[in-house]
Amino acid sequence: MKKKESEEESLEEELEEELEEELEEELEEDKSNFISQREILSIIFSRKTLYHVLALFIILTIFGVLSLTKHPIASELIIIFGYGTSAGYFLTANLNRFDDVRKLSRSEKPTSLIMPAVCSILFSGIIYAGVNHEDYGDNVSKFLSYGLILIFMVWQFAQAWWMRIPFKEFALRRMGNYPDDGSEYIGVILNIVSPLIWTFIGMSIFYLLSDKFEDFAQIFDATFNAFWLILMLIIGSICFYLLKKMNGVFWYNPKVASFSAYFALGYWGFLAYHAGVFLYSFDGNEPSFVFDLFFMIITILLVIYSLSVQALRTEVRREHLKNSNHYIGKATGYMSKHNVIFYAISFTVAYGSSNFFLANSSTSLIGGFKGVSSLAHLIVIASGILVILIVNYNLLTGRGLISEGFVESMRNPKDN
Numbered sequence: 001m002k003k004k005e006s007e008e009e010s011l012e013e014e015l016e017e018e019l020e021e022e023l024e025e026e027l028e029e030d031k032s033n034f035i036s037q038r039e040i041l042s043i044i045f046s047r048k049t050l051y052h053v054l055a056l057f058i059i060l061t062i063f064g065v066l067s068l069t070k071h072p073i074a075s076e077l078i079i080i081f082g083y084g085t086s087a088g089y090f091l092t093a094n095l096n097r098f099d100d101v102r103k104l105s106r107s108e109k110p111t112s113l114i115m116p117a118v119c120s121i122l123f124s125g126i127i128y129a130g131v132n133h134e135d136y137g138d139n140v141s142k143f144l145s146y147g148l149i150l151i152f153m154v155w156q157f158a159q160a161w162w163m164r165i166p167f168k169e170f171a172l173r174r175m176g177n178y179p180d181d182g183s184e185y186i187g188v189i190l191n192i193v194s195p196l197i198w199t200f201i202g203m204s205i206f207y208l209l210s211d212k213f214e215d216f217a218q219i220f221d222a223t224f225n226a227f228w229l230i231l232m233l234i235i236g237s238i239c240f241y242l243l244k245k246m247n248g249v250f251w252y253n254p255k256v257a258s259f260s261a262y263f264a265l266g267y268w269g270f271l272a273y274h275a276g277v278f279l280y281s282f283d284g285n286e287p288s289f290v291f292d293l294f295f296m297i298i299t300i301l302l303v304i305y306s307l308s309v310q311a312l313r314t315e316v317r318r319e320h321l322k323n324s325n326h327y328i329g330k331a332t333g334y335m336s337k338h339n340v341i342f343y344a345i346s347f348t349v350a351y352g353s354s355n356f357f358l359a360n361s362s363t364s365l366i367g368g369f370k371g372v373s374s375l376a377h378l379i380v381i382a383s384g385i386l387v388i389l390i391v392n393y394n395l396l397t398g399r400g401l402i403s404e405g406f407v408e409s410m411r412n413p414k415d416n
Helices: 002-032 037-044 047-068 072-095 099-105 110-131 137-162 164-177 186-212 222-252 254-282 289-321 340-359 368-398 406-411
Strands: none
Touching: 047 072, 047 110, 047 340, 072 099, 072 110, 072 137, 072 340, 099 110, 110 137, 137 164, 137 289, 137 340, 137 368, 164 254, 164 289, 164 368, 186 222, 186 254, 222 254, 222 368, 254 368, 289 340, 368 406
């Protein structure tokens, strides 16, 4: 009997050792897939794509000026050139697989704009003909208007989803360096404390603004701070409750706990920003156009950053798996470090045109920029909670710790 028990104990120890070895191998693989910041910055600030980035900001500036005119023609121009420019850069990105197109569109000369400019004008001309068609023009215009509204809605989740990239990279590095005998409660603690940390950081910012600028003194009063605290507590409690049910006993794994902790610490700063601006706009103040315009610039750089990370990581994986039996898929080869900037410009032009189209009060279905701003930040907050859950879920499934579906993982509580 004792011999049988000792055999079972030794078998359990062997299984635990094998599991630890597998986890270590996966962590080493994650480390090998890390992308250096130099490689990413070389894509974002490359002199070969400088004119394209400048063209992007010029286009968005023009759209912004048009939206301030509140004229129906402004909406039509945003529709025509928004779709046209987005489609033009998307086609340029796909054509970059050809060497001649790549050499033409990626150079340090203004001639690099020829290819996307020609494609954009071509698509804009087609859209112009459709919008001004004698019989179907109104239907085409209405269809494209609803298309921009849909793009605007989808982009809010995409923004929250792309924002996970830099914080996920940071959390993975911390997880790789976190000791096996580290604190098991770091995940629980920081997921509780992170919203509170950013809540008090927000209050500090509100105090400084109200102290230095008279215009903000009446806005960021005690009532505003009280609602700010309540809003952050509600968001944080909902997120922690769902996250606790999903992680269960696995939250007390030091590696898993460290990833969840450091990801929450960074990502909650992003959610706190949107919660603050949402409360500012919802409180009856003038639209936070300057704040949103500033964050649009950050979002554009973020999209380029996130897509660059994905493109470079895909190339690393393809190179690593090219001599193996693993299949990574042909679709992943469409985006590379050479054309990722064009995809990013295409997506951000679509977002900018949808944002400025809705900001035009004469055509907005949501009530002008104030309604647009409030709705946008509310969608991002809800999407951000979902992203936190998805990122933690992907880590648990990737480590083979859970096998349930996403929803089922929160329906079936694990005993701690």
